[in-house]
Amino acid sequence: MTDLLSKFDPLIEERETLLATGVKDPFSLVMEEVLSPTVAICNGRETILLGTYNYMGMTFDDDVRQAGLKALEDFGSGTTGSRVLNGTYSPHKDCEEALKEFYAMDHAMVFSTGYQANLGIISTLAGKGDYVILDIDSHASIYDGCAMGNAEIVAFRHNDAEALEKRLKRLPAEAGKLVVLEGVYSMLGDVAPLKEMIRICKENGAMTLVDEAHSMGFIGENGRGVVEDQGVIDDVDFIIGTFSKSVGTVGGFCVSNHPKFEIMRLVCRPYVFTASLPPSVMATASTSIRKLMHSGNKRAHLWENSKKLHKGLRDLGFELGTPEAQSAIIAVIMPNLEKGAMMWQALLEEGLYVNLARPPATPANMTLLRCSLCAEHTSEQVDQILGMFEAAGKAVGAI
Structure with a gap:
């Protein structure tokens, strides 16, 4: 009998070799208690959180929590059904209204996760005979959406507008074309040149989808993401996002002004064939989204934190x-x-949690310590974080 897990033997060996050095497993950390958006108890000690994507710190917002508790009381723990059957409650519709208000768009569709949003929208839009043109560093959910839709995949060099244009010009003029981009790329935290790229897409007859998972809430004047910041929000066809970053809960969504968008609710398999999110989750999401519309001060503080940490680490x-x-x-x-x-373990022993990111999730086979700042981090905490990086870096010979 063929062992279907044998293909993972090299990864198993790599993991066992790493753990044999005495390093704790960086991919199985348990948070025993979460005290705030920026502090938790890990391995029995108080730890600053710098790897949670909780960009706007909404997980412990009083209004958000109260909305969730009320919906839990009013609607119970879950829907036990699909959105197209018994799984649409008033909090689901209210959340979609909140998204339409936030983005000032005509249509919004909520999925059970951000992963499912990409899986569903991309696979439904682009099928056999169509082309999906994407940045080679695109998120796994984007690649999986392409595979599920059975479209031809055409990748171009990361953030290279000229390479995108060359790819588009080689494709049949009459073919359906969807260009998928990200506002912020999650591994390096770099921003796409969307203004130039969207112009190229329009000139070459391609529809555009932008994933704003890592920019919603804090980039752009109203927190609508890189599309807003670069002035192209009215030129993109679809925006994908998630609730598990700045919104502070779980779920995914797509917003659009396309006049035919509502048919997606009947033809998008990852939307039709899965249970809808609990109403309590929807209530927390809609409350958070509406508060993010008026969070200019938090956005400004988050930018201060980011610039301070970047400069400090570089120095x-x-x-x-x-x-x-x-x-x-x-x-x-x-x-x-x-x-x-x-380095990851040395930081944890200092009282700091960051993400250890490794190939194949990272570009160019890099190993990264990925820091995700939060608007609730104080300036003093950023100073502490820099001190922890200095101590850990010297201890392991990284600096």
């Missing part, structure tokens, strides 16, 4: 993923997985 001698702060993500590049894991 300490760490190699970073971007030449300047471009988002709430700051990637610290490590020479290899072993050194990265040692």
